[in-house]
Each structure stands twice: as structure tokens, then as C-alpha cells.
Amino acid sequence: MIPARYQASRFPAKLMQDLGGKPVIVRTYEAAVNTGLFDEVYVVTDxxxxxxxIENIGGNVIMSKKTHESGSDRIAEAVENMEVDIVINVQGDEPFIDADSLAKIIKVFKNDEEKEIDLGSLMTPITDWEEISNPNTVKVVVDNQGFALYFSRSPIPYPRDKEVDATYYKHKGVYVFRKRALMDFQRLKMLPLEAKEKIEAIRFLEYGKKIKMVETNVTGIEIDTPEDLERARKVWK
Structure with a gap:
């Protein structure tokens, strides 16, 4: 499922911007289909x-019936009456998503025989302090089993002790849900931490859900700003 909003707050109409001769949302849809990992791929939009x-390229579209505050809410509405076990959310502004990273996170659920994991997501190491301190870059810290402890737009962990070596991780906008966790999400009201940070993954943590993070070294480019789009165009060439 690829949630796609036209009026993004930081970069309106970004999904319709040209990337190598096609809109960003088309590039993302084609990238998801071309992984060969999914039974079905849909763009979910209002x-x-x-x-x-998307329809013009023969793609699958589900039109939202309600107004939603997050991509997870939008997807929950779309899959409510579908007979599915696992739902994967690929953000519409990630045209460089790769099959290897997705396969790694899908494997986590195949190996979770007790079905203890509610969600899975991707993270990639970052070292550039400008990126670490950039509020458009969502960071995540994990426990020693790889489960998310917190997500933030601030640098976490804070480097008070410069002698201690710690890896900073950027959260990539890919979620793998058990359907029950996704349906819970839309019923649970937003709490203060999510409202403050504007990071929907925090809602799951605030309600005690377990999010398994999987490390990948494929960074890609998330198109949040016009500058990101220019970088994406250069990479695409």
C-alpha cells in the first residue's frame, strides 16, 4: 500500500513532480511492483x-472515503475488508525503495512464529551531523534486540559524552504491519508525543506495540523538499 497525499505540508504536489520523465508517485509505484515481492500493490489517495x-499506467488505486491525518490511517481504511495478514506501507515519496531491504523486513515476519512483532520498519546508519540534526530526518533508537525505543526529529541519542561511540539511525518510511496492529492504530487516539513530533510510529510505541527495526545500508532519497527532488533527479540520471 502506497499512501499518497497531494497537498503535502512541506512540499505541496511533490508526488506529481517530474522524475526522469514520470511523476514521483509513478516511479514509486513502479519500484514497488518491480521488486516482485508483493501479491498486489495499491496507491491509496484522496x-x-x-x-x-496511476490508472493511466494500468496501476491499482483505492480512493479514500474519509479525511486522514496519517498514511497509516489511510491504509487502515483501505484494507479493513481485505483478507490479508501482512500489509506493507511504502511512502509515496520513496522512488528508490529496493527489493533487498524489503525482503529482509518481510523475512522478520516469516520467522516470527509466535506473532509477537506488531510492526517492522527500516533504519539506515547516518554519520553526517547536518543530517542527524535536520528535523526532516526522523531518527530512531533501538534496544539490544533491535526493537524501537523511540523516534524523534531531534538528534537521539544526545551526544553529551563525546567519548562514547554510538550509531545514529535514520528511520526510513517503510512499515510492515500485522493487519490487527494496523486496525488498532485507527481506533487509538493520537497522544501527546505523536502530536508533538508529528511521527505516526510513536503512536504504536505509546500504546505498547512492538516495532522490530531492520538495518539496511541502502539510503535512497526521500523527497521531502525541492532540494531532495533535485538530488533525486541527479541520482536518477
């Missing part, structure tokens, strides 16, 4: 413009 461009 935008007739996005819906039309």
Missing part, C-alpha cells in the same frame, strides 16, 4: 489527480 495518473 486526490483525483494522483488517481488518474
Amino acid at each position: 486526490s483525483p489527480i494522483i488517481s488518474e495518473v
